[in-house]
Amino acid sequence: MLALIALTLAQSAPAATDADTRAWWALTAELSNDSMEGRDAGSPGYDRAAQLVADRLAKAGVKPLGKDGSWFQPIALERTDIARADIRAGGTRLRFLHDITASPTGVPAQLAGKLAYRGYCGADTLGDVRGKVVICHNTRRAGLPSADDREKALTAAGAAAMLAIADPGFTVEPPRWPFAYARSVRIAGTPVAPVGLPVLTINADALGKLVGKGRDAARLIAGGSSGAPLPAFDIGTDFTARFTLAHSKLTSSNVIGILPGTDPALADQAIVLTAHLDGYGHGTPVDGDGLYNGTLDDAAYVALIVRLAERRAGQGFRRPIVFALVTGEEKGLLGSKYFVANPPIPLSRIAGNINLDQLRPIFPLDLLTVHALDDTTLGDDARAVATSMGIAVQNDPEPERRLLMRTDHWNFLKAGIPAVNFVFGYRPGxxxxxxxxxxxxxxxxxxxxxxxxxxxxxxxxxxxxxxxxLTQRVADQDAPPRWKPGSTLRPKSD
Known part of the structure; x- marks a missing residue:
């Protein structure tokens, strides 16, 4: 049945595309069709996808590198969900995940206080907010208080909680409502920080439910989004929130294998290829669809790494290639964090990491954003390959999104291993x-x-x-990837 589904969906790729692209899309279809249920970490759908990847790598001649000679590196996880939320402003109930959301590890079982509005919530504009639930604009504009500034100021002033308005003016990555769920997943045994100032996130469209009919909510949102001066006022309405938490334990595995190198002199210079196999799974429906398939994020690039193995058919590069299709990226880069902390080969034998995430082949590829472009020689390699194909490269033009730290290559960089990641780029307008x-x-x-x-x-x-x-260039050239002098990302101890 899966093969039939994949064949049917693969036919959506035009016949004019080359055979390799059709094969890549067919595997993408197998990994992200509805039968895989969105591949949420720890779910049966994820396990089916992991087995499919392992089977394809085995058939391609890759050797397993997991626990006890298997393909899998199991990770014990602990999960906390907000199973139920009852949140009210006066007599108005707020729809959880639509009007308001919160992290299950960032709120107490219940909270209450009088509502107050304090604009950007700078320390000098708060006034008396003791015991109050304070509404703040979550702006990221230079010259205005940061999220950390707001939280510190409200904590020092004795506020009961902060309601942070998701800023629709942050157009480089606008807020996305509804949220799929309120869930926190961590590697088992990871300490959970005690709840400090509770912070809940508010949909800008729901501000009118909080400030009441006597205030122009739309005007406040427009002002906060543009960085204009904002008023400060007490609303006086009672705000209450009660949360029911559900705790569970689960296991999810990285899929890891190795294609041995052909040059004994380079055997201790492995290149790790990573992409995250997990997705969101089932969540809040959008337009009637509650299954978050995760086709481009990141099934397509798991498929691409598998296709590289299949194209080699067991014939190695000069350097060993480690295939690491990791879990838990969507829950905080958990799989790559565990991989780096528990490497299947010593970290000293890993020379570099090429990560595939945040890519979008939905418009022409003539410009490529390369994360850590100027920090390691992997950036030079990416530039050389791109240039040979007529593709320009650039540093991240939107650093305020912090994409550099939001995908799995970040854990390799923190461990002192040269790493690189990509996003399709565009030119303004x-x-x-x-x-x-x-x-x-x-x-x-x-x-x-x-x-x-x-x-x-x-x-x-x-x-x-x-x-x-790029993979062939990095795996076959004489010199391994290395850090560049002056890189701000290179760990000081490296």
């Missing part, structure tokens, strides 16, 4: 930017990231070829 922005509004971490979304098949083929060529 182009059709590509329009498509890019639209996808982040309607596709990213949404059920609509599925097999039916529009694709640019030439862009997909181009990036696949870029990845194959």
């Amino acid at each position: 182009t059709k590509s930017e329009e498509i890019y922005r639209q996808w982040y509004r309607t596709g990213y971490h949404k059920p609509q990231d599925d097999l039916k979304q529009p694709m640019d098949w030439q862009a997909a083929a181009d990036f696949n070829r870029f990845f194959y060529t």
Whole structure:
């Protein structure tokens, strides 16, 4: 049945695309069709996807590198969900995950206080907020209080909680409502920090339910989004929140294997290829669809790494290649964190990491954002390969999104291992930017990231070829990846 589904969906790739791109898309379809249930970490759907990946790697001649000679590196996890939330402002009930959300490890079982509005919540504008639930604009504009500034100021002033308005003016990555769920997952045994100032996130469209009919909520949102001066006032309405938490234990595995190198002199210089196998799974429905398939985030790039192995058919590069399809990225980079802390080969024998995430072949590939472009020689390798294909490269033009630290290569960088990651780039004002922005509004971490979304098949083929060529260059050249002098990312102890 899975093969039939994959064949049917693969046929959505135009016949004019090359055979490799069609094979890549067919595997993407197997990994992200509805039968995989969105591959949430620890779910049966994730386990089915992991077994499929392991089977394909085995058939391609890769050797297992997991526990006890298996393909799997199991990770014990602990999960906390907000199973039920009853949140009210006066007599108005707020819809959880639609109007308001919270982290299950960041709120107490219940909280209460009078509502107050304090604009950007700078320390000098708070006044008396003792015991109050304070509404603040979660702006990221330079010159205004940061999230850390707001939290410190409210804590020092004795506030009961902060309601942070998700800023619709942050257009580089606008807020996405509804949230799929309120869930926290951690590696078993990881201490949970005690709840400090409770922080809940408010949908800007719900502000009117909090400030009441006598205030112009839309005007406040517009002002806060533009950085304009804002008033401070007490609302006086009672705010109450009660949360029911559900705790569970689960196990989810990284899939890891190795393609041995052909040059004994380079045997201690392995290159790790990573992509995250997990997705969101089932969550709050959007337009009637409650399954978050995660096709481009990140099934397509798990499939691409598998395709690289299949193209080699057991024939190694000069350096060993470690295949690490990791779990728990969507829950905090957990799989790569565990991999680095419990490496299947010593970290001293890992020379570099090429990570695939945050890529979007939905418009032409003529510009590629390269994370850590100027920090290691992997950036030079990426530039050389891209240039040979007529593709320009750039540093991240939107560092305020912190994408550098939001995907699995970050754990390798922190461990002192040169690493690189990519995002399709665009030039301002182009059709590509329009498509890019639209996808982040309607596709990213949404059920609509599925097999039916529009694709640019030439862009997909181009990036696949870029990845194959880059991997071969890094794995076969004489010198291993290395840090560049002056890199701000290189650990001081490295």
